[in-house]
Amino acid sequence: MPNDTGDFELEPTKKTWGEGIETRGEDSWTKTVTIEVVDASMPSKHELDARRAPNVDYCDLEAGKQAMVEEAEIMAQRDLWSGTVPISKVPERHRAGDESSFTPHDVAIGPYHAISSSFPRIEKQKLCCVGFLHSLSEQRTEGGLMGLPEKLEPLVRACYDPDAVSHMTPEQLSTMLLRDGCYLLACMVNYLDIMAAAAAAAANNNKNADKLAHSCSSSSGKDVDSSSTGGGDSTVVRDTVFLVENQIPLFVLQRIHERVTGETTSSALERIALFVRKQLQVQLYISKKQLRPAPPQTSHLQHLLHAYIQPTNSSLPQAAMKENTRARQRTGRWHRAVEYRTHGNVRFKRRVFKEDDVWTILDVRLQGGTLWIPRLRVDGNTWTILRNLMVLEEQIPRRPVTAYCLFMSQVAGTPEDVKLLVRSGIVEHFLASDEQVAQGFAGLCRGVVMDVDNIDRNYLKPVWHEMEERCDSRVHRFMGWFCQLKNIRIALAILVALIVVACQLTQTFYAVVSNSRGGQEPKP
Numbered sequence: 001m002p003n004d005t006g007d008f009e010l011e012p013t014k015k016t017w018g019e020g021i022e023t024r025g026e027d028s029w030t031k032t033v034t035i036e037v038v039d040a041s042m043p044s045k046h047e048l049d050a051r052r053a054p055n056v057d058y059c060d061l062e063a064g065k066q067a068m069v070e071e072a073e074i075m076a077q078r079d080l081w082s083g084t085v086p087i088s089k090v091p092e093r094h095r096a097g098d099e100s101s102f103t104p105h106d107v108a109i110g111p112y113h114a115i116s117s118s119f120p121r122i123e124k125q126k127l128c129c130v131g132f133l134h135s136l137s138e139q140r141t142e143g144g145l146m147g148l149p150e151k152l153e154p155l156v157r158a159c160y161d162p163d164a165v166s167h168m169t170p171e172q173l174s175t176m177l178l179r180d181g182c183y184l185l186a187c188m189v190n191y192l193d194i195m196a197a198a199a200a201a202a203a204n205n206n207k208n209a210d211k212l213a214h215s216c217s218s219s220s221g222k223d224v225d226s227s228s229t230g231g232g233d234s235t236v237v238r239d240t241v242f243l244v245e246n247q248i249p250l251f252v253l254q255r256i257h258e259r260v261t262g263e264t265t266s267s268a269l270e271r272i273a274l275f276v277r278k279q280l281q282v283q284l285y286i287s288k289k290q291l292r293p294a295p296p297q298t299s300h301l302q303h304l305l306h307a308y309i310q311p312t313n314s315s316l317p318q319a320a321m322k323e324n325t326r327a328r329q330r331t332g333r334w335h336r337a338v339e340y341r342t343h344g345n346v347r348f349k350r351r352v353f354k355e356d357d358v359w360t361i362l363d364v365r366l367q368g369g370t371l372w373i374p375r376l377r378v379d380g381n382t383w384t385i386l387r388n389l390m391v392l393e394e395q396i397p398r399r400p401v402t403a404y405c406l407f408m409s410q411v412a413g414t415p416e417d418v419k420l421l422v423r424s425g426i427v428e429h430f431l432a433s434d435e436q437v438a439q440g441f442a443g444l445c446r447g448v449v450m451d452v453d454n455i456d457r458n459y460l461k462p463v464w465h466e467m468e469e470r471c472d473s474r475v476h477r478f479m480g481w482f483c484q485l486k487n488i489r490i491a492l493a494i495l496v497a498l499i500v501v502a503c504q505l506t507q508t509f510y511a512v513v514s515n516s517r518g519g520q521e522p523k524p
Contacts, residue, residue, distance in 0.1 A: 084297055084298075084299040084303075085299045085300075085303050085392065085395050085396065086159055086160070086299070086395070087110065087112075087159055087160055087244075087245070087247050087248075087249070087299070087300055088160075088161060088244075088395065089112065089161050089164060089245060090102045090244065090245055090391050091391070091394075091447070093447035094387065094390075094391055094446075094447045094448075096446075096447065097387075097443060097446035097447050098383065098387065098443070098446075100384075101383055101384045101387045101388065102243060102244070102245055102384075102387070102388065102391075103243075104116075104239040104243060104246050105235050105238065105239060106119050106122055106233075106235050106236060106239055107119075107122050107183075107235075107236050107239040107240055107246070108239075108246065109180045109183075109184070109239065109240055109246045109247060109248060110160070110176070110180065110245070110246055110247055110248050111160055111164055111165045111168055111173065111176065112160070112164055112245045112246070113245065113246060114168070114172075114176055122183075123179075125183065126179040126180070126182065126183040127179065129179075129182040129183045129185070129186040130145075130178055130179055130182045130183075132182075132186065132191075133145065133182045133185065133186065133191070133256065133260050134146075134182075136191060136260045137256075137259040137260045137262075139262075140259070140260065140261060140262025141259045141262055144259065145178065145182075145256065145259050145260075148178075148255060148256065148259060149173075149174035149175070149177040149178045149181075149252075150170065150174050152174075152177060152251075152252055152255060153170050153173050153174045153177065155249075155251075156173065156177060156248070156249055156252060157173060159249050159299075177248060177252055178256075180248050181248060181252045181253050181256045182256060184240060184248070184253060184272075184301075185253055185256060185257060185260070185268065187236065187240065187275075188271065188272045188275040188276075189257065189268060189271045189272065189275075190271070191260065234381065237279055238381050238384060240301065241276060241279060241301050241302065241305055242302065242305065242381065242384055242385050242388055243302065243384070243388055244302050244388040244389075244391050244392050247300035247301055247302055248300065249299060249300055250268075250269060250272075250298055250299060250300055250301070250304070253268050253272065254267070254268045254269065256268075257271075269294050269296070269298060269304075270294055272294075272301070272304070273293075273294035273304060276301065276304050276305055276308065277290055277308060280305070280308055280309065283377060283379075283381075284361070284375060284376075284377050285308075285309055285360060285361050285385075286308055286309065286359070286360045286361075287353065287357060287358050287359045287360070288355075289355075289356055289357070289358055290308065290358065291358055292307070292308065292310075292358075294307070295307050302388060302389075302392055303392065305389070306389055306392055306393070306396075306401070308360070309360050309361070309362065309389065309400075309401060310360060310362065310400060311360060311362040311363055311364075311400050311459055312358055312359055312360060312363055330453065331452045331453050331458065331461050331464055331465070332464070332468070333410055334406070334407055334410035334411050334464065335410070335411070335467075335471065336410070336411060336413060336414060336416075336417050337411045337412060337417040337420045337421060338414075338416050338417055338420060339471075340371070340411075340467060340470075340471065341420065341480060342480050343471045343476075343477050343480055344369075344467060344470035344471040344473075344476050344477070344480055345369055345470065345476040345477075345479040345480035346369055346370070346371055346467060346470060346480075347369055347370045347371070348370075348371050348373065348420060348421060348424045348426060349370055349371070349372055349373075349424055349425075349426075350372075350373065350374070350375050350424055350425035350426050351363065351364075351365065351372035351373055351374045351375075353374075359374060360374070361374045361375075361376055361404070362374075362400050362401070362404050362459075364404070364407070364460060364463065365463075366463045366466055366467065369470065369476075371463075371467070373421075373426045374426075375425060375426060375427075375428055376408070376426065376427055376428070377428050377429070377430075378427060378428065378429035378430065378431060378437055378440070379429070379430045379431075380430075382440070383440050383444060386401065386405050386444060387444070389401040389402075390402045390405055390445070390448055397456065397457070398456060398457060398459075399450055399457045399458070400459050402445075402448060402450050402457075403450070403452075403457065403458045403459055403460050403461075404460070405444050405445050405448070406445055406448070406450065406452070406458075407460050408441055408444070409441045409442060409443075409444040409445045412427065412437070412438065412441045413438060413441055413442040414438050414442075415433075415434045415435045415438045417438065418434040418437045418438045418441070419434050422434065452464075
């Protein structure tokens with residue numbers, strides 16, 4: 001029944017409202033239902049919502065949507081990073097061997113060397129690169145690079161050792177990410193075309209873009225040798241690419257690159273990989289022809305470097321010799337090159353490749369009695385590159401670079417061994433003497449621990465066993481000793497002695513034959 005307010009009270013009894021529809025009351029309470037008179041001329045609720053739609057702030061909706069997408073991407077990146085190689089501190093056992101091999105000289109990247117920082121010249125270039133890329137990003141993305149480092153900061157912090165980044169505030173870490181990321185991209189990626197397109201689209205900012213381009217981007221692409229940011233400087237390349245501690249995650253570079261280009265499908269990894277491959281090719285670590293693409297799971301620049309320095313022919317000798325090495329599982333120390341030559345009759349020769357071959361310095365092959373080794377160029381950066389790669393491999397199941405370094409450090413550990421390898425064309429060094437090269441090889445693997453019996457880690461294990469068999473063979477030991485006689489007089493004396501022995505044996509033979517006939521003269 002209607003009350004004074006025009007509402008209807010439902011009795012706590014069962015009533016039927018139409019066919020098949022019931023409302024069941026309760027004894028302890030009553031329901032109040034307001035019935036409104038609907039005017040057909042009034043708009044419906046959906047029509048009212050439609051009329052109010054133009055008042056909705058679509059910018060806020062798009063911003064919220066974009067924030068949700070970016071948050072989802074960050075969470076996905078966090079899951080992806082959890083399965084990759086972290087950026088860890090160098091263990092003290094490695095650092096004690098050579099501190100300078102793990103310390104940046106000019107350019108500090110990442111939080112581990114943030115206290116020392118870069119040279120003032122480099123810091124100015126970092127700020128210049130931030131301004132240049134931010135100006136480009138503003139023409140492609142609203143807000144440019146603003147707010148991006150802060151969004152990535154929690155994920156980046158999880159990529160490093162907690163104790164090493166605990167002293168940095170979120171603001172400090174975000175600032176470091178922006179400066180280092182823009183500097184690396186300006187050194188390795190060509191943004192000249194992007195700058196030209198931005199200048200054409202925004203003529204008002206053309207002069208400013210040209211000024212920034214002159215100081216930062218003149219070498220950020222193909223012409224890295226004339227880079228004002230130092231992209232072609234060997235010291236800058238050493239600090240930014242070869243040092244395992246001096247790194248930032250590659251996904252930071254990717255997100256900055258997306259803001260600069262305005263394209264989420266544009267890959268910074270592919271462009272950075274071109275720069276890294278060029279540095280390896282110049283130093284003769286890999287061939288000019290490369291069929292291996294940049295792996296998408298790459299964590300940082302040094303990890304990308306390691307992906308390209310892999311043996312290309314290691315699976316062939318492993319598959320062929322696994323059965324032969326089962327009966328002899330123990331793998332020992334490599335002998336010196338001089339000892340292999342003398343006791344195993346092993347010849348050391350430089351492995352020469354064709355122009356269209358795909359190879360790396362790890363492609364060591366034993367064929368017959370000849371050990372074919374690719375040429376290794378030894379300079380001031382060689383020990384730094386190899387030591388940092390060995391530290392990185394301690395976090396990776398396969399350790400081909402460590403196996404190669406163990407091999408070279410034991411085969412070429414003395415000046416005599418280095419001289420032999422230099423004459424063979426295997427080692428090409430630019431140090432003061434062979435003694436310095438030998439000292440570098442001898443101390444290369446200081447602090448390194450590896451299971452040499454594990455063929456998945458030590459790809460040269462079959463080669464070691466085959467060479468050990470040659471050294472145990474008496475025939476090869478004699479041939480090696482005889483062929484390596486340096487004094488021609490001794491060789492001639494041995495040859496004369498062999499002729500005399502042969503003559504004596506012939507004389508003895510005829511004497512025995514003559515006595516067997518009783519000394520009778522032959523019949524006419």
